Amino acid sequence: MSWSAAIKRFSLLKGCRTVVLLNRSWRQLSSQTRAEKRQLIREQIRKELGQGYVAELKEFRANGAKRSEAPTTICEQKDGLQFPAFDCITLSQRRVSLPQDFMDRTTLVLLSMRGVGLTMCDTYRQSFVSEFQDPNLHLFSLEICLVDNWFFRLIRNTLESRLREKLKPSTRHDQFVCQLTNARTIRSSLSIHNSLIGYAFLVDHSGLVRWSAHGKPTETELKSMNFCTSKLIGEVESTHKH
Structure with missing residues (x-):
């Protein structure tokens, strides 16, 4: 193999390796992004549930969560x-x-x-x-x-x-x-x-x-x-x- 052919082959191999590394980095980044999104969704759900429970507990402690007395007769x-x-x-x-x-x-x-x-x-x-x-x-x-x-x-x-x-x-x-x-x-x-x-x-x-x-x-x-x-x-x- 001539010297010029060897250099050309090395360049091609290096280029392929660069592409592989770039693809691997992109996949890792995408995976991290998906994981971060899932984590954000979980945190949002926990926050909403926590806020709901806190509000319910506050109402329960205040008045037993009783907002009105039951009617004395049936509705039509x-x-x-x-x-x-x-x-x-x-x-x-x-x-x-x-x-x-x-x-x-x-x-x-x-x-x-x-x-x-x-x-x-x-x-x-x-x-x-x-x-x-x-x-x-x-x-x-x-x-x-x-x-x-x-x-x-x-x-x-x-x-x-x-x-x-x-x-x-x-x-x-x-x-x-x-x-x-x-x-x-x-x-x-x-x-x-x-x-x-x-x-x-x-x-x-x-x-x-x-x-x-x-x-x-x-x-x-x-x-x-x-x-x-x-x-x-x-x-x-x-x-x-x-």
Whole structure:
């Protein structure tokens, strides 16, 4: 090989190596850029969640996150709120389809997202169970634990197992669901303004929310809930007569 040919070959090899190094550097830069973008998105999500939780905690400490007293009677059917549609499975593995399973009966729906809210919901439940013990009444109750945390979705089986151990009596398992999907949609549809408290909804025989309450219930609110339940039972019985 002549000297000039050797120099030419060396130049070509050097050029190829330069291109390879440039491509490698570009890929590293692109990878770093993607990683930085992902990190920025994570930080933004944490910031939004943190701000939301801080605001909820502040409201809870100030007034128990109770923005108003529950109404003393049911709203007109034309003013009722359509309960969001979704399928779920109870802790006893029974499938529930909403709002189809509300049809032809009166239903008390209790919704919580945290332990303190679950305790509040149990106060509503106990009053409801104590007041309406006749098995011939067209009544149904459903407790929903709405999970909006991605971590708990990963340990669903463990979460449900602990709930089975905690919830007494065990007959509650057939009326308790742990809902891990569509949390934002459900929360928005039902105006869940604070995740720390419990919510109670009376749903009529056509799937419409006709009465609701939130936070720690007062004695007056529990009496209103039972009174409104009786009125909705009357609507169901009237429907069956016709």
